[in-house]
Amino acid sequence: MDATVQNGGRPAAAAPAAIELRGISKSFGPVQANRDIDLRVEKGTIHGIIGENGAGKSTLMSILYGFYKPDAGEIRLGGRPMTITDSQAAIRAGIGMVFQHFKLVQNFTVLENIILGAEDGRLLRPSLSRARGVLRQLARDYELNVDPDETIEELSVGHQQRVEILKALYRRADILILDEPTGVLTPAEADHLFRILRGLRDEGKTIVLITHKLREIMEITDTVSVMRRGEMVASVKTAETSPEGLAELMVGRKVLLNVHKAPARPGQAVLEVCNLKIVDDTGVERLRGIDLTIRAGEILGIAGVSGNGQTQLLEVLGGYPEKGSTLSGEIRVNGTLLSLSGRTCNAAERRRRGIGHIPEDRQVEGLILDFAAWENVAFGYHDAPEYSRGPLMDHDAIRRDAAAKIQRFDVRPPNCYLAARNFSGGNQQKIVVAREIERNPDLLLIGQPTRGVDIGAIEFIHKRIVDLRDAGKAILLVSVELDEIMSLSDRIAVMFDGRIMGERLPADTTASELGLLMAGVDPTFRQPEPLTQDP
Amino acid sequence: MDTMPKWADVILTPLISLVLAMAISALVILAIGESPVVALTTMIDGALGSSYGWGFTLYYATNFIFTGLAVMVAYHASLFNIGGEGQAAMGGLGVALVLLYLPLPHWALALPAAMIGAAAFGAAWALVPAWLQAKRGSHIVITTIMFNFIAAAALNYVLVNLLRPVGSMDPASGRFPESTHLPKLSDMALALGFEWGRNTPVNISFFVAVIACILVWLLIWRSRLGFEIRAFGKSEPAALYAGINPVRITVIAMLISGGLAGLMAINSVMGEAERLVLNAVEGAGFIGIAVALMGRNHPLGIVLAALLFGFLYQGGGELALWTSIPRELIIVIQALVILFTGALDNMVRMPLERIFLAMRNRGS
Amino acid sequence: MDLNTVIQILDSAVRLMTPLLLACLAGLYSERAGVFDIGLEGKMLMAAFSAAAVAALTGNVWLGLMAGLLGSLMLSAIHGLASITFRGNQLISGVAMNFLASGLTVLLGQKIFGLGGRTPTLTPGAELEAQVTPFRIWLSGITGPDAAGWLTATPRLSDITLPLAETLRPVPVIGPLYAEVISGHSILVYVAFLMVPLTWWVLYRTRFGLRLRAVGENPASVDTAGVSVTRLRFAAVAIAGLLCGLAGAYLATGLSAGFVKEMTAGRGFIALAALIFAKWRPWGALGATFLFGLLEAVANRYPNLDLGIVTVPSMFMNALPYILTVIILAGFVGRAIPPRAGGEPYVKER
């Protein structure tokens, strides 16, 4: 199955390939991340790479970028053999890379981040003013607008990614590698990114795109390679393949790409939120009066561009509103009023009331990366009676329980002693999902359940969420993936600027209608909401 | 991941590091014109060669176990407690007040009472920095450093003006009542019918220290509180998500830490000096940092590191006492041991890993 | 409190803050680059010893200064090796440096001078003469007597009178302030104060500074930009060494005349506290160290504060700077966020 495609989507006949990798191998200690890999990418094409979590995609691209040194193999660029010893060499060879986890300095401005490592001289001032000019040019050419004087921590992830792309372009990259660029983007942002990428390709630049989303592969790439367990299993023209085919190549079995679920049979109201407001410590109103109800046996999906209050909503419901913020309104679960401040407003108390929570960021909130998997399975429920023996924790009981959950959720490797850090993102997510779902909560809060997770795992996680609903539980699902929202939810609410813009049934709406709502436009009233904040 | 068997990492690496440290120390000794062989044999003989030497080694180790545990507990909550020195000094004050002013007819009563006094004073001295860190975000490293200085001044004031017997030159309290003197290990050995460590200060506090190690181990790795402390130490946002209260954990961890540091006083003040002297801590609070870090913040490691430092203290003391080698040499040796086993350990580990990987690849 | 008292206290504060300021800036470079350094104390001590020892042996304070810088740099190199090259624990390494300096200075001092770790007093006199003579003879054998005379000129840093100090003195308030507080310090005091704007400029206006700050916040960003993390961090640690060297040399050859064991007396730790206080910023460092210097100077000036009804005991006045630090920290400064990558060795990962 080792078909190497000779030609990309553009006619480039006999020209040498922009990138040619031959026999690349790389191991980390005992783990072989890449095994004898060949890859050929034509100039002026977009080449996709897909594969399960941990298949070796990021490693391969990091080698190309000089970030890791291969154990064996050869790199050719434009037909010429290159030794890329470090990232500086890669940059000089015209390679730019946007890493899965951005390499930006959080408290620097955009401009400072852009020139870092590519300054013109010893003093910053000339570099900064030149970069400002170049940036303006790039912004015009590629619709890459960012405020050069904003610090990174104040930017949305989408904008942070623009900065990463600008960094590469500023260094005049001809080859641009993007590692899971859309994992954190909203659909609109992703569309924008693809427009930019197409523009770059049309200018003759070569783009390598790592992604878990087959839709994106089909939409934008010219050719695609599939990796599995450190090996390259296929390279094909995108036009000659199908999502199902790719999925099967990738996972090694048939994958259901759509969720099958029975119609919902909603019962009593489990969660009732009434006029919930939050003002944060800087005085900005983050939630402006949220009203919503979720009943037993239904999934309420919340769509919206990230940063419109979803995070705050999840945090408040989860019992840990941001420090220094002021709350008002009412939250009831199963009819009981929850406190919004004070000693009884904490996550442990909420769990006792039957609220489970899969947080948006598994690595920062959901897991303690240095803890073993079994400890993470108890995390948050560590004072549960079945985990205790007198004043101490019953480790045997926890491990038994953890092993069983890991088994049921097909976490790989099924080793409950391994530190969470050493699982791939998809498997980390499965640990969190297992922990929360298996507690059988009356209400489950879910934030971005499948961010960065491979399709095999997505299929699995979606199925479990639906199972929980069918068991008569209420689910609040927050996701920036419209596909996910549309296919999982029984009702969809769209959040914009701290408000619910409207509610729709999945069958009665379209992606474009939701998109408008997400942008703060209510198409039914044909009257745009004011974009400015209330005084 | 695991390129090296665990035993190699836990035993071989520190051992080779220790040998390297000793080799450099030998060079230093040569450089000042003394004989490394004599120095080494004096140290080993003096510290480990007799029950007498062991008696001192264990006495010092007891101090270091307490301060090491103190640093460790705070460290697991990601708090760097440099205040062991001041907390231990205050613990000494607690011990002295209890023993001087409470009528305690027997050591078996005096010990728990003194332990409560020591732990309470030590913990109280840690409370303000803890609270300021939790509530106001004042950096605990500065506040605990400041509290060391403040403790020194306060203790000086109390000893000179309040606890010093009239007419005494010595800024020290009076002697504690005879009835409160702790049994020495040597006495216990005699009671069992053999002679061990006569005239050495190691006393029953050593067992208290060992028990403290076990309790701290249980606390950190077996209890819910310990789970919360470690979780909070690794990630504050995750702790919030799990319903762990940062203020509560910060304060509790520091109270336990300060209490443990304070407990050192039952060994040095109650067990050895039997009165409170101005300089009762003698830097053990700072050694505790090295002990905890070298012991990889695990009670077992702390016991081993404390023994190592006990050995260096006693062996070095012997060196200073019985040879013409200046006592500062011991400080240099300590520095080298800390450096090689604590900070340069990767210098040994990296080549070892390569060797083990090569062996495994050949094997498979 | 009259003007003279104010002037005296400020003057004293300037002297007392100078070693703190230099050490604080040293810590700033190192920690801004992501390498924690609790070994400031040790480096200062090593520098103080090397500077005093060489000044005593050669009779030349400038050679002493060089030696001080080298002594401190040596410890920096070890710290860098441990915490950058071998990715060891930076705190342990710092503790080790403090122990090493504490032992080595006395050991070497005793070996060389036999004065129990003290160096000879750096003022013309018999004690110094005995040390310097062999060097002078050796030197004049090489260069001839004239150069030897020049090379062995001053064993100790002298104070500099700034221009117009005497002329301006009669001007009320400003005159004495200028003549006493601003003028009349050792060259290293002015160097220390100039280091503040210089550091600010380097940090925020140069390429080196940009990269330095970046490597302390997110070393991966620097690494992926093709700049060596190791080299940057070593540079920062070396600068820290040089600044500690100046601080130590100032203690031994400027403020006092010779080395006494443990003479840094905890100033490295105070500098560390000042650094956190300053939130790792150069101007903040100036303010924080000035505050510490001022508090100490005030406590020195008023050893027993007589409040009429009660006399505050001297122990309390001694502890006052530390108590005030805690209060100020709790009341006004708030949370200090350290450089994000501080304390962590850089290991490549995605």
Place this chain on the structure above:
Amino acid sequence: EPALIFDLGGKFDKSFNEAAFMGAQRWAEETGGTYKELEMQSEAQREQALRRLAETGANPIVMTGFAFGDVLNQVAPDYPDTQFAIIDMVVEQPNVQSVVFTEEQGSYLAGIMAAMASQSGTAGFIGGMDIPLIHKFECGFSQGFKAVKPDGAVLINYTGTTPAAWNDPVKGGELAKAQISQGADVIYAAAGGTGIGVLQAAADAGILSVGVDSNQNHLHPGKVLTSMVKRVDNAVYDAFTNGVQPGVKVMDLKAGGVDVAIDDNNQPLITPEMQAAIDDARAKIASGEIVVHDYMTDNTCPVQ
């Protein structure tokens, strides 16, 4: 073979340990004998050192510093055949000689000299660690000063409350400068290594200083008014040469235990009147006509 144990400050403390060391050295040079000497690392070693020396047959065993008192009290009865001498502390045991110095008397003389040398009528005292022993120096000095200049003032500073106070010449110098700015023109330093900084600052400012314990006049010839010498060296020398007589041995002014040092370095500073005043006070103290109050007896000082 006699033995000498130094207190924690170490034998080169620029203070009384060093003086003890000098005494032992003098004995060794004169008699050609050898002696054992011990420097300790920690508090717990006091007892260890005493016992080990006693067991190896050293005799007499001399130790410097009050901190040994408590331990010696415990240990001495176990070794009835060994003679001990302790400096700066009284230990009542049949085989212990307690050597105490009347530092207040020597300091009193220094105070007289300071008062006579002072133009401004203000003198300074800088102590090391704030402990009772140093207050004894301070109080004697103040009494002597006030005896000559009742309206004058003595400024008093202590360096600190930790052992670091003995080794901080920088702070010593700063304290001296603070006192100078308040008008002090003679400063008495009883502060070990810190005193070096005091003497230096005084010399730099062109005023006079008074050294302590050993003769420090040579450190800044012509700038050190005198040194209040405490002849620990003599005490050690005596014990080594003549053995130890149990009981309390008071090394007072009369016995030459304390005195103010006058040598070539400070001779030019000593006016005839000053010399006469010292001689007069010396005689009156010896005869009991002047009683210098000892701070230790009641923890107070009659003059302030």
